[in-house]
Amino acid sequence: MFYDRDPWKEQSMKSRTSLKDVAREAGVSTATISRHLNGSLDLPEPTRMRIEAAVSKLRYHPNPHARRLSLGKSDTIALILPDIANPFFAKLAAAIEKAAERHSSMVLLHATFNKSDREMAALERAAQNQVDGVIFITNRAPEAKVARALNDFARAVILDEDVPGGKVPRVLCDNGLGGVLAGQHLRAAGHRHVAYFGGGADLHSTQTRLEGLRSGLAQNGEPAYEPTLFVGDHSPTSGRILAEEFLRNADQETAIFSGSDELTVGILEVFHERKIKVPDDFSLISFDDARSLHLFAPAITSVRQPVDQLGERAVEILFSDAWDQPDFKALTERMPVELVERSSVAMPANKKKRPEKQL
């Protein structure tokens, strides 16, 4: 422990006013005040006003930890996410904080950097803190123990990326639709061979988007060429590595569907350095649309996640009255995505004519 003394001894007079002082001032019992402040007692208006006046005059603040003990409520929710510095998660956190406030609840932040031990530690700490609920966001496919820890909470919601085995409500974006929209848009521009850059082959988001991409690229019952898969994690560094790998191995691919703005940043950094032009050399579609892609060179076409609605829904579900209904924990909500067209998709560069592989 880093404190060599109790900092609250020095605190302003606020913390020194006791319930007894307020009771004396208001002329009622401490029990009456305590139950009134807890919201567990309805008092006649004059008594209520006498108490409020005494509280205000003496600047009394109930000790929140004592109150929590008696109410079994912490007025906080735990937000467990990979990295708040990631603009998509920052926007999600902002929406969650705003929505939580409507329930008088504060947000405790836990960054996991997508590491298993940190996810477990955050869940453990949330349990110790007896938060009113947990919103869990990961960027990887977590082990069964993560799902088990989540399932132990009275109230927890999985947000954005699925956690297999989690028996709690989920709020995801419609990843399948995102894949379909990207596939249809690329197909319409003349692309047949597309690479998908994603955060892991075992991720629910990767699998669902790939499925959508296949279906979007297919037309008139005619099957599509299987998208090439490049996987790492959702970071600019990973985007750089995958872009280098793509440039070494790309054969017939004329377009990239990038699974996140973070990957897109890394891809564009490599392309800029190597004077590879988007969309002249390769077309590119991003996913998230949480960065200022409209100002990029070129402006990047992207599947847009409904980030505010995702955050709001997760909080609404956490504070829902329906938790005792039989199938509530099996709830999965998929929020629609949209394609924002900008300038990073064009007809494939026809110069480099190469024989197409047989399907």
Add this chain to the structure above:
Amino acid sequence: MFYDRDPWKEQSMKSRTSLKDVAREAGVSTATISRHLNGSLDLPEPTRMRIEAAVSKLRYHPNPHARRLSLGKSDTIALILPDIANPFFAKLAAAIEKAAERHSSMVLLHATFNKSDREMAALERAAQNQVDGVIFITNRAPEAKVARALNDFARAVILDEDVPGGKVPRVLCDNGLGGVLAGQHLRAAGHRHVAYFGGGADLHSTQTRLEGLRSGLAQNGEPAYEPTLFVGDHSPTSGRILAEEFLRNADQETAIFSGSDELTVGILEVFHERKIKVPDDFSLISFDDARSLHLFAPAITSVRQPVDQLGERAVEILFSDAWDQPDFKALTERMPVELVERSSVAMPANKKKRPEKQL
């Protein structure tokens, strides 16, 4: 209150194991266990191990609210900031969360959207929650009551923007240096008439950067033309409004020094729409460098704030051992900034020759 029942009644067996059960299992008194778990008692190794084994076997979690009552410690700090969705604050929050973790402390998030009443409410709530400390970030020049509320805390740190009247330590970036670097760079490229876009004429950051800008634009003792001031708040919307105002009123200005990436986004949106070219028509320097400005069209030259160090220092100061030293609360740390040169500054467009105003 939104709960119609106590959610923790349904909680896993964790919360049902009591201190008594552990005491019985370990064969020691509850007081011994309690003091051991509080860290206030050193026990012989075998006793300690017996207790740990009992805690582990029974999956006992001490009630954190009870523990906080007895220790006067909450293991949380309050982070009060304008908006976590702003990439600069998101990065700052990430650095703060990481540093707080080294002190076993969690971060409670409060977004104020730069509103006076929300800043006061967040401070009030932090006092009620008896957090171990407060990190306060604003984007405006707050009223005296905000400073007074901050001064009431045993431990609070002002971060990023000054709060006049605050008698607590401050961690700021070197705004003056930022102004000097921008001024020198623009002067070297041939600019004399520069507009500063900022978050308010009364802001410490605006005043200090303007002072630096003047000094950077001046040379050989010869005074500089007074920079033109365009002020709003640090948001893309404000950047758009100020850019329109600038285009209506710009007379001899050939360059813009933008006080934040948020303003820069708004400026560039308007310029793109109106086909105004950076740097051909106007040169532009941003401040923060927290967005992916290197991928913008054009890549934007920017003063870079040391965002990780700013966050780390604020936390280190909060948990410092020096709070009882006489002048500790008067501490102001200014972290150096640097100029990152990219492609948004060039020689002024000489086509539009207009007579220069007299100084």
